[in-house]
Amino acid sequence: MVNREKTRAAQLSIFSNCVLIIIKLTAGIMMQSVSVISEAVHSGIDLIAAIIAWFAVRESGKPADDEHHFGHGKIENVAGTIEAVLIFGAALYIIWDAVQKLIKGGVELENLGVGAVVMCISALANYLVSRHLLNVAIKTDSVALEADAMHLRTDVYTSVGVLAGLAAIKLTGIAILDPIVAIAVACLILKAAYDLTRNAFFHILDIKLPDDEEAVIHAVMQEHSRHFLEYHKLRTRKSGHIRHIDMHLVVPKLMTVEIGHKLSHQISADIEKRLAHSHILVHIEPCIGLCDSCIVACPSKSYDI
Numbered sequence: 476m477v478n479r480e481k482t483r484a485a486q487l488s489i490f491s492n493c494v495l496i497i498i499k500l501t502a503g504i505m506m507q508s509v510s511v512i513s514e515a516v517h518s519g520i521d522l523i524a525a526i527i528a529w530f531a532v533r534e535s536g537k538p539a540d541d542e543h544h545f546g547h548g549k550i551e552n553v554a555g556t557i558e559a560v561l562i563f564g565a566a567l568y569i570i571w572d573a574v575q576k577l578i579k580g581g582v583e584l585e586n587l588g589v590g591a592v593v594m595c596i597s598a599l600a601n602y603l604v605s606r607h608l609l610n611v612a613i614k615t616d617s618v619a620l621e622a623d624a625m626h627l628r629t630d631v632y633t634s635v636g637v638l639a640g641l642a643a644i645k646l647t648g649i650a651i652l653d654p655i656v657a658i659a660v661a662c663l664i665l666k667a668a669y670d671l672t673r674n675a676f677f678h679i680l681d682i683k684l685p686d687d688e689e690a691v692i693h694a695v696m697q698e699h700s701r702h703f704l705e706y707h708k709l710r711t712r713k714s715g716h717i718r719h720i721d722m723h724l725v726v727p728k729l730m731t732v733e734i735g736h737k738l739s740h741q742i743s744a745d746i747e748k749r750l751a752h753s754h755i756l757v758h759i760e761p762c763i764g765l766c767d768s769c770i771v772a773c774p775s776k777s778y779d780i
Contacts, residue, residue: 478536481620484611485529488623491604492522495597502593513569513657514597514634517664520565521626524558531619535715545754548715555622555675562626562668566661573657594638601630616716616752618678622671629667633660684711684718688750692720695745702726702738704762720746721756728761735759 495518503512531554539546605627612620643652683689689711696706704725712719724742726735739757747753 478532480611481532481536481615481617482529484608484620485525485532485623488525488604488608488627489522489529491600491627492518492525495600496522498593499597513572513660514594514630516568517565517630517633517660518597520561521623521630523561524626525623527554527557528619528623530554532617535617535619545714545719546717548713548717549679551617551619551715552675552678554619555671556679558622558626559668559672559675562664562671566664566668569657569661569664573654573661576654576657577651591638591642594634598631598634598638601627601634605631618675618715622675625667625671629664633663678713681712684713684720688718691749692746695742695749698745699738699742708758716752718750718753720750720753721758723758723760725760725762728763730761 496515499515499518500512503515531551535547535549535551537547605624608620608624608627611617612624639656643649643656689709692709692711704727706722706724709722710720724739726738730738736759739759742757743753743755746755
């Protein structure tokens with residue numbers, strides 16, 4: 476059900492970008508506007524990103540198999556990194572095209588009203604679609620959909636920027652403002668690409684969970700602290716929307732296997748209630764011996780989870 480919702484959101488992004496590419500490209504050619512055409516190029520890159528996101532969310536939903544024991548979640552991180560590279564390429568192309576326009580001359584001051592209408596439509600459509608994508612991404616913890624939402628949200632800002640540039644041209648008659656606005660748009664795209672690379676790529680390197688999420692784990696362990704001596708070697712990472720958590724738990728040496736197993740399952744269940752989509756492994760270790768300062772009730776007397 477979750478994967479179906481993610482797939483539908485990605486398909487909506489594909490459809491939206493196809494429509495916007497046609498509209499922007501038609502208007503840009505009519506106006507001979509490099510800033511509007513640059514927006515069409517950006518939407519073209521977003522279409523590729525949306526297709527990648529659709530493929531990623533579809534594949535990441537597959538269960539673990541003989542070759543992928545930890546599932547397919549990291550394909551979403553790979554997809555996000557690829558999308559970032561595509562955005563970098565688009566930004567560099569826009570800058571190159573704008574520089575050529577600065578050298579050869581600016582936009583013709585015709586049909587600027589068409590460009591304004593196109594930018595308004597683009598900004599509204601991308602805002603609505605990106606908001607939906609982001610809501611689904613937060614709900615399903617999807618890296619690929621979050622990346623796609625970031626792309627479209629960037630389009631909202633850049634469309635507004637191009638609209639402002641066209642308005643400035645109309646008011647001042649200075650056609651050179653068009654490629655200048657295009658370069659400013661490209662700089663915003665570069666910033667979005669950098670943020671996306673940082674968010675998507677680092678999880679491929681198995682970076683730990685955010686501090687606030689690890690704080691949740693520590694809070695759960697504190698709630699169960701009367702049942703064990705201490706825990707260590709806590710390791711966390713994320714693969715797509717799946718959180719992988721493992722730790723070593725030191726318990727009284729007289730604790731039975733059954734009680735230790737029950738304790739580890741209770742801890743795992745409580746963590747998963749607060750951190751959805753978590754796979755938790757608790758390795759039970761016996762203490763070195765009994766002592767007067769032991770903070771845990773001796774299981775040889777009375778013990779219950």
